[in-house]
Amino acid sequence: xxxxxxxxxxxxxxxxxxxxxxxxxxxxxxxxxxxxxxxxxxxxxxxxxxxxxxxxxxxxxxxxxxxxxxxxxxxxxxxxxxxxxxxxxxxxxxxxxxxxxxxxxxxxxxxxxxxxxxxxxxxxxxxxxxxxxxxxxxxxxxxxxxxxxxxxxxxxxxxxxxxxxxxxxxxxxxxxxxxxxxxx
Numbered sequence: 001x002x003x004x005x006x007x008x009x010x011x012x013x014x015x016x017x018x019x020x021x022x023x024x025x026x027x028x029x030x031x032x033x034x035x036x037x038x039x040x041x042x043x044x045x046x047x048x049x050x051x052x053x054x055x056x057x058x059x060x061x062x063x064x065x066x067x068x069x070x071x072x073x074x075x076x077x078x079x080x081x082x083x084x085x086x087x088x089x090x091x092x093x094x095x096x097x098x099x100x101x102x103x104x105x106x107x108x109x110x111x112x113x114x115x116x117x118x119x120x121x122x123x124x125x126x127x128x129x130x131x132x133x134x135x136x137x138x139x140x141x142x143x144x145x146x147x148x149x150x151x152x153x154x155x156x157x158x159x160x161x162x163x164x165x166x167x168x169x170x171x172x173x174x175x176x177x178x179x180x181x182x183x184x
Contacts, residue, residue: 019034041075116161
């Protein structure tokens with residue numbers, strides 16, 4: 001069930017949901033608008049021959065009040081807001097349609113898990129032939145919250161818990177289970 005504006009406002013007032021700072025007009029009918037922060041990460045592609053999942057990836061860090069995303073380029077960004085999702089809810093980040101109509105794809109990598117706390121890292125992709133300039137503080141995406149059928153037993157406690165600012169991939173920290181090839 002998608003949470004309504006009334007439910008989200010009640011959760012914020014009770015401290016069950018934290019959005020900090022909360023802009024006065026951020027709570028919409030079925031989502032909460034989140035703004036672009038001023039911290040960005042760009043993959044250092046010139047230092048790599050291939051992207052591997054088992055080693056840390058180098059990023060160039062940028063602190064700026066605006067960023068220009070070149071055509072067909074990928075940038076990691078962050079929300080200005082720090083978010084705490086209660087253990088009875090989950091969320092998804094959706095790009096604002098007005099910005100998507102300009103060819104900027106905005107998402108985060110999957111769900112915002114129950115119990116997540118931190119800034120939300122955003123994945124930005126410019127699908128245009130022209131650069132797109134983005135200013136910190138602009139409404140960039142919306143957080144849609146869903147109520148779980150019950151409170152989870154194990155709230156999120158993963159490698160991104162408590163992240164501040166833009167956070168690059170930590171996939172290299174995964175403990176993968178070796179799969180035996182059927183050819184061996």
